[in-house]
Amino acid sequence: MKITSDIHTHTFLSACAARESYPQDFMRVCKSFGIKTLGFSDHLWDKAVPGSSNWYAPQDVEHVLQLKELLKGPECQAQCGGLKILFGCETEFLGGKHVALSREAMSVFDYVLIPPDHFHMKGFTRPADLNDPQGIKELMIRRFMEVMDLGMATSVVHPFHAMGWTPEMPRLIQSMITDNEYIECFTAAKQANCAIEINSCAVKPIDGNDGVGDDKFSPEYVRMMTLARETGCTFSIGTDAHNPKSIENAGGYGRFDRFTDVCGITKILFND
Numbered sequence: 538m539k540i541t542s543d544i545h546t547h548t549f550l551s552a553c554a555a556r557e558s559y560p561q562d563f564m565r566v567c568k569s570f571g572i573k574t575l576g577f578s579d580h581l582w583d584k585a586v587p588g589s590s591n592w593y594a595p596q597d598v599e600h601v602l603q604l605k606e607l608l609k610g611p612e613c614q615a616q617c618g619g620l621k622i623l624f625g626c627e628t629e630f631l632g633g634k635h636v637a638l639s640r641e642a643m644s645v646f647d648y649v650l651i652p653p654d655h656f657h658m659k660g661f662t663r664p665a666d667l668n669d670p671q672g673i674k675e676l677m678i679r680r681f682m683e684v685m686d687l688g689m690a691t692s693v694v695h696p697f698h699a700m701g702w703t704p705e706m707p708r709l710i711q712s713m714i715t716d717n718e719y720i721e722c723f724t725a726a727k728q729a730n731c732a733i734e735i736n737s738c739a740v741k742p743i744d745g746n747d748g749v750g751d752d753k754f755s756p757e758y759v760r761m762m763t764l765a766r767e768t769g770c771t772f773s774i775g776t777d778a779h780n781p782k783s784i785e786n787a788g789g790y791g792r793f794d795r796f797t798d799v800c801g802i803t804k805i806l807f808n809d
């Protein structure tokens with residue numbers, strides 16, 4: 538499917554993004570690759586919610602709202618023609634009802650991305666001593682279901698991607714999740730009206746092939762997303778770019794086009 542939307546991007550307002558990650562450059566680059574709807578989703582911890590980390594604390598609602606002013610400025614105004622711009626956020630989730638966005642602040646955003654498993658934040662988003670694959674898998678499934686119970690997420694981002702261990706860990710954990718476990722999760726997502734994100738990490742060629750048209754995708758990601766499609770889920774597209782240059786370096790959205798074709802996916806949020 539031709540991808541025309543990307544709602545997961547980080548500007549310089551995200552502490553982990555490139556300092557030159559400017560919204561106007563996202564606009565220019567995304568338009569050149571056929572994107573029609575571009576959403577910005579900087580990292581966010583609403584200060585109305587207790588339990589922030591030192592890293593998250595400065596990235597509050599007021600901080601990410603600065604983007605709205607930038608969008609009105611001359612640099613963005615010169616680039617935004619032909620694009621629909623959405624103002625979103627990627628908040629944080631610590632399990633249970635502990636989401637880093639208050640219901641009051643939700644209305645500020647056009648959409649809300651929730652990551653169920655930012656497990657690289659050891660001792661914060663997950664227990665510091667959690668290292669066994671079975672335990673990681675179980676926590677991952679539980680967090681996914683808890684995100685659905687919140688009923689706040691427009692889309693659940695980079696689902697079932699175990700970040701924070703070895704590069705092999707995501708694939709190992711995914712191989713341990715049964716079809717039925719996925720179907721249970723995706724049924725809950727469908728009921729919660731929450732989209733499943735196809736992130737750059739899902740469409741990354743596994744043979745290192747950067748060529749056009751013959752990517753070998755991870756069989757585990759193809760299984761996961763095909764099951765989500767068969768369950769009736771809607772999807773969202775997210776490069777999760779922390780610098781517009783990374784979209785250029787990946788050659789645009791061709792991998793997303795081909796991956797969605799392989800999985801038979803056509804229901805994509807904000808896509809023409």
Ligand SMILES: [Zn+2]
Nearest residue numbers: 627652694695
């Ligand atoms: Zn994330």
Ligand SMILES: [Zn+2]
Nearest residue numbers: 545547627777
């Ligand atoms: Zn992100």
